[in-house]
Amino acid sequence: MDTLKQELKENIVEQLNLEDISVDDIDDNDILFGEGLGLDSIDALELIVMLDKNYGIKLTDPKEGRAIFESINVMAKYISENRTK
Amino acid sequence: MSSKYHITSFCNIKNNTVSLNGSVIYNDENNDFLEFIKAAYKSLETNYAKFFKMDALSKLAFLAADVLLKNESLNQEEENNIAIVFSNKASSIDTDRKHQESIQNKEDYFPSPAVFVYTLPNICIGEISIKHKLFSENSFFIFDTFNPQHLLDYTNSLLSANKAEKVLCGWVELDGENYEAFLYLVTNNGTITHNKQNILKLYNT
Numbered sequence: 001m002d003t004l005k006q007e008l009k010e011n012i013v014e015q016l017n018l019e020d021i022s023v024d025d026i027d028d029n030d031i032l033f034g035e036g037l038g039l040d041s042i043d044a045l046e047l048i049v050m051l052d053k054n055y056g057i058k059l060t061d062p063k064e065g066r067a068i069f070e071s072i073n074v075m076a077k078y079i080s081e082n083r084t085k
Numbered sequence: 086m087s088s089k090y091h092i093t094s095f096c097n098i099k100n101n102t103v104s105l106n107g108s109v110i111y112n113d114e115n116n117d118f119l120e121f122i123k124a125a126y127k128s129l130e131t132n133y134a135k136f137f138k139m140d141a142l143s144k145l146a147f148l149a150a151d152v153l154l155k156n157e158s159l160n161q162e163e164e165n166n167i168a169i170v171f172s173n174k175a176s177s178i179d180t181d182r183k184h185q186e187s188i189q190n191k192e193d194y195f196p197s198p199a200v201f202v203y204t205l206p207n208i209c210i211g212e213i214s215i216k217h218k219l220f221s222e223n224s225f226f227i228f229d230t231f232n233p234q235h236l237l238d239y240t241n242s243l244l245s246a247n248k249a250e251k252v253l254c255g256w257v258e259l260d261g262e263n264y265e266a267f268l269y270l271v272t273n274n275g276t277i278t279h280n281k282q283n284i285l286k287l288y289n290t
Binding site for chain 2: 016018042043049053
């Protein structure tokens with residue numbers, strides 16, 4: 001699980017172009033959207049594509065992402081339970 | 086033909102150099118465009134995290150606009166009555182290609198939403214408008230070459246019709262490593278008369 005969390009942090013920083021944030025700045029329980037990392041709606045869509053591309057998870061309803069993308073801990077748990085690759 | 090409007094400031098970005106009113110304010114000879122524009126952003130203390138999420142055309146237009154607008158003492162809390170009239174030749178082709186590449190292979194079909202949202206040239210106007218609260222008229226024209234007469238006529242029309250107090254206008258061209266921005270502000274006051282001859286002269290500065 002720790003490897004997956006690290007991988008998620010690296011992907012988020014790189015794919016969402018978080019220039020001023022490093023992997024070490026992201027705590028496993030940090031809120032990713034809103035006042036946390038400040039991710040926006042386009043970032044949410046980008047994370048949905050990442051779930052599909054990297055883990056074979058297809059979200060049919062973008063609103064599902066709100067709960068799944070709450071924090072690294074929540075994301076990692078959801079991915080480990082639902083991944084197909 | 087004389088004009089009652091004036092160019093109050095202008096910014097050129099080309100050949101790894103950022104100039105304001107003809108004076109170099111940033112230069113870096115050794116970088117490619119993305120490295121150059123990132124270094125210029127940091128050097129000019131632009132401080133806007135969303136810059137890093139923009140496509141290359143928006144980064145170019147945003148930085149040139151920011152160089153001009155940060156000197157205008159704009160109200161950051163209220164709407165600023167400044168119109169935007171931009172133009173170029175390549176439209177958003179640089180980002181269009183990136184998007185096309187991501188949908189080329191049906192077996193590996195993962196288009197990026199963050200890339201797709203920049204597949205129109207006028208998105209750069211939106212980025213500038215959000216940062217500086219500009220909610221006036223805006224247009225983005227595509228021409229084969231820099232067209233000072235059209236910019237002149239359109240800008241004068243906006244000002245004479247009281248559609249805006251100022252107009253931020255010019256040329257923002259980008260395709261791969263070929264890039265060039267020339268933006269200028271037109272208002273009622275200033276020392277440089279707003280006419281075709283002066284626009285061309287400043288463009289070639």
